Amino acid sequence: MGKLINRNGEVLLNTPEESIMRCFIMQKKIIEGRSPLYWDLRDLPEDALKMYEREMSNEYPITKQWFKQRNLDIRKDLIPMKLDPCCVMGGPLVDERRRTSVPGLYAAGATTAFARAIVGASVTGDIAAEEASVYASAIGQPEAPEAYLRRLEEEICAPLARGEGINPKELELAVRELVTNDVGYFKSENMMEYALGKLLDYRRDFTDKLTAESPHELMRCCEARSIIDYAEMHIRASLYRKETRFRHLANYVHYSTDYPDTDPAWEKWVVIERDDGGEMTIGTREVPELKEA
Numbered sequence: 001m002g003k004l005i006n007r008n009g010e011v012l013l014n015t016p017e018e019s020i021m022r023c024f025i026m027q028k029k030i031i032e033g034r035s036p037l038y039w040d041l042r043d044l045p046e047d048a049l050k051m052y053e054r055e056m057s058n059e060y061p062i063t064k065q066w067f068k069q070r071n072l073d074i075r076k077d078l079i080p081m082k083l084d085p086c087c088v089m090g091g092p093l094v095d096e097r098r099r100t101s102v103p104g105l106y107a108a109g110a111t112t113a114f115a116r117a118i119v120g121a122s123v124t125g126d127i128a129a130e131e132a133s134v135y136a137s138a139i140g141q142p143e144a145p146e147a148y149l150r151r152l153e154e155e156i157c158a159p160l161a162r163g164e165g166i167n168p169k170e171l172e173l174a175v176r177e178l179v180t181n182d183v184g185y186f187k188s189e190n191m192m193e194y195a196l197g198k199l200l201d202y203r204r205d206f207t208d209k210l211t212a213e214s215p216h217e218l219m220r221c222c223e224a225r226s227i228i229d230y231a232e233m234h235i236r237a238s239l240y241r242k243e244t245r246f247r248h249l250a251n252y253v254h255y256s257t258d259y260p261d262t263d264p265a266w267e268k269w270v271v272i273e274r275d276d277g278g279e280m281t282i283g284t285r286e287v288p289e290l291k292e293a
Contacts, residue, residue, distance in 0.1 A: 002041040004081070006034045024255070026083045027185040038078035049075060090234065093271065093285075098128035104139065106132045159212035159221045166209045168220035172227055175202060179231050187238050188257045196235045203228050233280065237270040240282050 004012045004022065006029055013019045026037055041049065052074065056063045072079060091112040098106045106128035109121035159165070182195035207225055212218040238254060243263040245254040268284045275281075 002039045002044060005038050005040050005078075007036055007038075008034070010034075012037070023083060024185050026081070030083065031186060037081040037083075039081060040078055041074045042076065042078075090230075090237065093269075097131050098124055099131065104132070104135055156222060157218065158208075159210045159218055162209070162211045165211035166206055168210050168212070168217060168224040171202065171206050171210065172220070172224045175199065175224070175227050175231055178202075179234065183231075183235050183238055186255050186257060189239060192235050192239050196232070196239070199228060199231055199235065203232075229274075233272045233274075236280060236282055237272060240270050241266060 004026070006012060012025055012029060013022055018025060029035060029037060041052065044052075053064075067074070091110075092100045092105075092107045094100055094107050094112050098108050098112075100107055108124035108128040110117075112124070159168075178195050178198055182191045203225075207228070210221040210224065212221050238256075241254060241256070243254075243259045243261065243266040244256050245262060245266065268286050270282065271285045272280050272282050
């Protein structure tokens, strides 16, 4: 494996535990002013370097193009690193049959934050599909008011009718950058309050200006609005939790500079509910005990 180093050549990951916490350690070094950070593969044997190249070709072919564009050689050069938060732990609450609080809506895999990777996605996806099939076969044809459907269609398709405005990718990138910079591995209440205000400004000022020239871009418009909703829930939940909480395998996903210690009283889920008007209410729910198979 290569070495993660800072600008002074100091190795940052020296133990298996530090390797597991690499994202948190990288962010900490950046905040301390010890960036830029690099992966150093120059001392690896040739068979290991070829293994990395095979992995790039098989799993991430765009990476090889990235190296080529920047004239970087993994045998000779330091590889600059940029850190983004790896994930946001959250999702809809589901029961053991993958049912959400919305009748007929099921969730599986990483969407729920309870089942990750291909094994979890395959098993929970199979359960959800079976349950959804049974529900669909018994429910009959759904009914909805015609006026509601027309209003929904007009709202969704509005970007296609706008001659000029904002590309959905621009808004999506702005939201992602806001969350990455201000609600990432290290969180403070001041930063999160600022991020929440900025996010609400984005929704107020820009969502009604989104434009689309194709069905694909129309989908991106819907996605951008959903990302704003999800980002708001993430920020409000982070503000609500008054502690620092580890994720699985001891990597931080919520490190609060205002509350740096883990509090056993907060060993519970933070649950957000949104009404038809978009207003959010927030509370907690005890984590259920695992059932025997």
